[in-house]
Amino acid sequence: MIHRFAVGDLACAVISDGQPPPPWEPPLAEFFTPETGVPEPDLRAALAAEGCGRTTLTCGYNCLCVQTPAGLAVIDTGLGKGFLGYGPYITPQVGHFGAALAGAGLPAAEPAAVILTHLHEDHVRGATWAGEPAFPGAVAYAHADELAFWSGRAAELPDEQRRPALEAIRILGERLRPAEYGAELLPGVHTVDAAGHTPGHTAVLLRSRGQRLLCLGDTFYDPLQLAHPAWRTPWDHDAARSVASRRRLLAWAAAERLPVHAYHLPFPGLGLIERRGDAFAWRPLTSPDDPGATHPAG
Numbered sequence: 001m002i003h004r005f006a007v008g009d010l011a012c013a014v015i016s017d018g019q020p021p022p023p024w025e026p027p028l029a030e031f032f033t034p035e036t037g038v039p040e041p042d043l044r045a046a047l048a049a050e051g052c053g054r055t056t057l058t059c060g061y062n063c064l065c066v067q068t069p070a071g072l073a074v075i076d077t078g079l080g081k082g083f084l085g086y087g088p089y090i091t092p093q094v095g096h097f098g099a100a101l102a103g104a105g106l107p108a109a110e111p112a113a114v115i116l117t118h119l120h121e122d123h124v125r126g127a128t129w130a131g132e133p134a135f136p137g138a139v140a141y142a143h144a145d146e147l148a149f150w151s152g153r154a155a156e157l158p159d160e161q162r163r164p165a166l167e168a169i170r171i172l173g174e175r176l177r178p179a180e181y182g183a184e185l186l187p188g189v190h191t192v193d194a195a196g197h198t199p200g201h202t203a204v205l206l207r208s209r210g211q212r213l214l215c216l217g218d219t220f221y222d223p224l225q226l227a228h229p230a231w232r233t234p235w236d237h238d239a240a241r242s243v244a245s246r247r248r249l250l251a252w253a254a255a256e257r258l259p260v261h262a263y264h265l266p267f268p269g270l271g272l273i274e275r276r277g278d279a280f281a282w283r284p285l286t287s288p289d290d291p292g293a294t295h296p297a298g
């Protein structure tokens with residue numbers, strides 16, 4: 001699946017790495033648990049308030065490609081071909097990003113830059129799954145704190161969480177450069193502080209000719225976290241900081257009517273954030289005729 005649009009002069013495409021359909025969608029109860037501060041009755045009440053009867057999360061893997069004057073930037077790379085971690089039914093349904101990018105007919109099929117919002121496997125493994133760089137001509141970027149964390153403090157985490165990050169650091173080697181927040185990595189492609197999900201979790205702001213798009217990575221997994229910004233998941237490393245970043249970024253997007261890209265929302269994960277009192281709501285923005293700063297690439 002590919003969805004093309006533009007942000008000013010930046011031609012963009014969301015390319016799906018896959019999106020497991022029912023019955024393989026993960027239960028919401030695995031994301032929002034009593035251990036992460038969401039009592040079961042609260043989850044039930046939130047779902048009842050939605051009124052649609054769902055109990056699962058539609059999990060997209062929305063890789064974002066941006067054609068800049070300095071080459072193609074890829075923001076997050078999916079799970080990688082032959083991913084074995086999710087079981088035999090899901091494995092064939094993900095890992096499509098590389099082949100889809102090659103067939104997408106973008107002006108520059110070979111990325112000049114791979115920007116990693118963080119080093120969890122579902123974002124980085126598409127760049128390393130074969131044991132060598134999937135995009136050998138690309139410079140890769142991750143926040144300096146992210147690289148330091150996985151190389152050091154993460155030693156206390158289970159091996160299966162650390163392995164993909166350490167593999168990425170080893171396989172990408174000198175291609176993987178530390179980035180800071182507030183940097184312009186390619187023309188119009190800026191890093192934004194989104195720390196908390198992981199220590200160096202990074203959002204990306206695209207800016208061109210007065211139009212913008214905020215790529216939020218894993219700032220939230222599901223619209224339930226807009227209605228309940230304090231809800232975190234087992235994968236948020238720093239609970240308080242992840243909630244603070246979520247509130248700050250959602251408030252910014254809502255106040256400035258800033259279109260956002262959400263990696264794990266249903267394809268293509270583009271939408272607007274609307275304020276609802278102390279919380280927020282998600283409005284999908286999938287038609288080029290919708291208001292906002294995304295337009296067809298022409």
Ligand SMILES: [Zn+2]
Binds near residue numbers: 122
């Ligand atoms: Zn993720």
